[in-house]
Amino acid sequence: MLTFLLTSSTTHGAIIRSLDEMKVLEVPISQEGLTRIKVQNDRILHVFGNRGEYVLETDETQGQIFIRPMLLPREDLKHSPSIPLTLTTEAGFTQDLRLIPSHQAPETLILKVDTELAQELAKEKRLPLFREEVEEVIQACREERIPLGYKEVPLSLSTLEGPYLLRREIQGQKLRGLTYRAQNNSSEVLVLSEPELAHHILSRGKDKITRENRSSPLIALLISKKTLNPGEGTDVYVVVRAN
Structure with a gap:
């Protein structure tokens, strides 16, 4: 039985996390630049959150999004609140995120789909x-x-x-x-x-x-x-x- 990875890995400017619908994934993002968020072998369909807390750009062709917190003065950065975000995908997955603004270079957040969970969902759609x-x-x-x-x-x-x-x-x-x-x-x-x-x-x-x-x-x-x-x-x- 496959299990979800509980830790993230960073490689070549990317943060890789496994989808986990039972928990909120906390991820650091750049305060200044756009963070790209994508789901491996899937497409982001909807994004839910408080639009007053971030700037969002969508790439409907690739099914990915780019997000940046609303700009704050440098001295207020440490008090910048986290951004709750919920994503739904074309394959039927839902993921809750808590994005933590920080003073760092923009990276790509890649959400991986567990193989067995994807197979179960596909089976449900066939029946x-x-x-x-x-x-x-x-x-x-x-x-x-x-x-x-x-x-x-x-x-x-x-x-x-x-x-x-x-x-x-x-x-x-x-x-x-x-x-x-x-x-x-x-x-x-x-x-x-x-x-x-x-x-x-x-x-x-x-x-x-x-x-x-x-x-x-x-x-x-x-x-x-x-x-x-x-x-x-x-x-x-x-x-x-x-x-």
Whole structure:
């Protein structure tokens, strides 16, 4: 399994970093000159940030950008704030940057794409998911049936842990349907939320997001009843990618 490089290297006037969508990359840039930013074997599509903090020039032909902080007096350079920037690419990657203005010569920032991550993204694009497919899996989970092309998967003991208990799983070629049981064992009203459930799913088991597997498999979820009185329970239906 390939892993991301956690350090940068500088060679021939270039700073090379690996794309890492799970973290903000901090990179020093020249205060005076234009810093070129490009993504290896990809093209920058959109740039998001506070335009009042920098001067930006785009090269749409090559899919790269040139950026320079707004000029400040030399004595104020050490107080110059960092520049938060978010880039999206044609291949579907998103990268958050924190650019640190400093008194140095302009260099090129090259963002490298992890080979395995690029292959996973290309695979996802070759297997488009349609709304009807996702809705069919949700409905099959609610009716506790197995759709054509799916099979029921035995559950491991590790899934029998709260606060959400996985009680059923079906798997097809592209999608998996999961049925969780949420139970309010407290003496107060419990309000369920999609973000909390998503965090629970993506932080454990086979769907856990790790440094080696950073592509979120979560596609859709449905909470049957969001507000649970003490002693009440409800089912939660989730659709994730099979691979």
